[in-house]
Amino acid sequence: MDAEEFRLPRSQQANERLHALVPGGAHTYAKGDDQYPEKLAPVISHGDGAHVWDVDGNRYIEYGSGLRSVSLGHAHPRVTEAVRREIDRGSNFARPSILEVDAAERFLATVPTAEMVKFAKNGSDVTTAAVRLARAATGRARVAICGDQPFFSVDDWFIGTTPMTAGIPAATTELTVAFPYGDLAATEELLTRYEGEIACLILEPTGLAGHSPNSASRPSGEDPTPGYLQGLRELADRHGCVLIFDEMITGLRWSEAGAQGLYGVVPDLSTFGKALGNGFAVSALAGRRELMELGGLRDSRERVFLLSTTHGAETHALAAAMAVQSTYVKEGITAQLHTLGAKLADGVRAVAAGAGVGAHVVVRGRASNLVFGTLDGDGRPSQEYRTLFLRQLLAGGVLAPSFVVSSALDDADIERTVEVVAQACAVYRKALDAGDPTPWLGGRPVKPVFRRLA
Structure with a gap:
C-alpha cells in the first residue's frame, strides 16, 4: 500500500x-x-511467530519484538506449553516452589561464570x-556508568543522568558519574579522581547494544x-570496585551465556x-557467591536488602525461562539469529546502495541485534x-523500530522485508534530492525517548 493511503483509524482511536x-x-x-x-502507531491485537496483527486488521513482519524480549517469536509452542503446565x-505460594531451585540450576548451567542467581520481574x-x-x-x-550507553534502570541513580530529571533529587544524581566505552585511560582517570569512592563500574559488555535507533555514528553492538x-576487569580489581555487566540485550543473543x-x-x-x-516477565541477578551471599541468611554479617519481590518467582515465568534456555541450547538459536540477521543486513545494504542511499540508511550492530540509522x-x-x-x-507491512530479528523469521519474511526497504529507499532518495523530507512525513517527526519536554 502507498504510504500516503495507509490509514489506521482503529489504532488511532485505541491510542x-x-x-x-x-x-x-x-x-x-x-x-x-x-x-x-x-x-500511524499500530495498536496490536495479537501475534504469532514473526508476525503481529493490529486492531485495524493489518499483518506485519515484526522486528525488535517486545523491545528485544521475544527472540523465539510470539507464542512459541515449547514456551507456552511450559507456562500453561x-x-x-x-503460580505463587507462601514458600519457595521447587521450580525455583530447578530454574536456578538451569540458569547457572547456562551461565557458568555465575555462582548464584536471584530472579525478579x-x-x-x-x-x-x-x-x-x-555499594554494600x-x-x-x-x-x-558507561556514558555511551543509553539505559540501565528506571531508578533515580540512572534516570537522574538523562534529560528527564524532574522528581529526582540532585544529591542522588551527583553520586552517578560516567566513563566512555572503550577508553581505559579515561576510566582509570575517573577511578583515580574519585579514589576510594566508586562502588562499581556498570556497562553493557559491547559498545552499544542498540537501544538508540539513530546511533549510526556511534558503536552499536x-x-x-x-x-x-580484560582491562576493565583489571582496573576494577586494582581500585577495589565491583564490575557489573548489564546483559539485558547481550544475554542469549551473543551466546547462551551472554557476552x-x-x-x-x-x-x-x-x-x-x-x-x-x-516475553514473559523474568529477570536475573547473577554473580560471585561472596557478593551474592551478602543478601542471604547463612551468616551473621550485617544484612543487605538485595531483592524481595512478591512476583519474582512466579512459576509460569520461571518455567518460561527454563524452556527458553533449553530451546537455545538444543536448537542453536543464537546461531540462527546471527544467520537471519546477516541475511537481512546484506539485503538492506544492497538495496540501499542500489537506490543511492547507502550512506544514509545505515545498518549497524551484531547480526543478532541490528539497528538502523537514518542520516540526512x-x-x-x-x-x-x-x-x-x-x-x-x-x-509495506513491516513493523521495525529496529532490525532485531527473532528465530521465527524465515527466508520469505527476510526477502519481503528487503523488498519493502527497497521501496522505502526509493522514496528516501527523492527526499534527499528535494533537500527536504517534510512532504513525506505526514505530520510531526518521531521524537527521542529521553527528552526534557513533551
Whole structure:
C-alpha cells in the first residue's frame, strides 16, 4: 500500500483511549506513539511467530519484538506449553516452589561464570539490586556508568543522568558519574579522581547494544576491542570496585551465556532479562557467591536488602525461562539469529546502495541485534528521515523500530522485508534530492525517548 493511503483509524482511536487512561499512552516509553509517524502507531491485537496483527486488521513482519524480549517469536509452542503446565499447578505460594531451585540450576548451567542467581520481574529490579549490592560490599556511594550507553534502570541513580530529571533529587544524581566505552585511560582517570569512592563500574559488555535507533555514528553492538574488557576487569580489581555487566540485550543473543560467555571475561555481577523469558516477565541477578551471599541468611554479617519481590518467582515465568534456555541450547538459536540477521543486513545494504542511499540508511550492530540509522543529506542522524522511513515500512507491512530479528523469521519474511526497504529507499532518495523530507512525513517527526519536554 502507498504510504500516503495507509490509514489506521482503529489504532488511532485505541491510542486516544490509551492516552486518556495511561500516562504516555503505553507502559514503556519506547513503545509510545511518539516513536512512530503521526497517526500511524499500530495498536496490536495479537501475534504469532514473526508476525503481529493490529486492531485495524493489518499483518506485519515484526522486528525488535517486545523491545528485544521475544527472540523465539510470539507464542512459541515449547514456551507456552511450559507456562500453561505451571499455571494449572498454581503460580505463587507462601514458600519457595521447587521450580525455583530447578530454574536456578538451569540458569547457572547456562551461565557458568555465575555462582548464584536471584530472579525478579524486570531489568531495573536487578540492575538496581546489583548497584545496591556493590555499594554494600565496598562501603562506597558513587556509581560509574558507561556514558555511551543509553539505559540501565528506571531508578533515580540512572534516570537522574538523562534529560528527564524532574522528581529526582540532585544529591542522588551527583553520586552517578560516567566513563566512555572503550577508553581505559579515561576510566582509570575517573577511578583515580574519585579514589576510594566508586562502588562499581556498570556497562553493557559491547559498545552499544542498540537501544538508540539513530546511533549510526556511534558503536552499536560491535565487538569490544581486544583487551578492553580484560582491562576493565583489571582496573576494577586494582581500585577495589565491583564490575557489573548489564546483559539485558547481550544475554542469549551473543551466546547462551551472554557476552561474558563469548568474550571470556568474568564480571563480579551480571544482570539478564529480555530474551530470558521470550516475553514473559523474568529477570536475573547473577554473580560471585561472596557478593551474592551478602543478601542471604547463612551468616551473621550485617544484612543487605538485595531483592524481595512478591512476583519474582512466579512459576509460569520461571518455567518460561527454563524452556527458553533449553530451546537455545538444543536448537542453536543464537546461531540462527546471527544467520537471519546477516541475511537481512546484506539485503538492506544492497538495496540501499542500489537506490543511492547507502550512506544514509545505515545498518549497524551484531547480526543478532541490528539497528538502523537514518542520516540526512549532510550525514547527520535525522528524526525526520527516520519518520519517512518508518512510514514506508509500515505501509509495506513491516513493523521495525529496529532490525532485531527473532528465530521465527524465515527466508520469505527476510526477502519481503528487503523488498519493502527497497521501496522505502526509493522514496528516501527523492527526499534527499528535494533537500527536504517534510512532504513525506505526514505530520510531526518521531521524537527521542529521553527528552526534557513533551
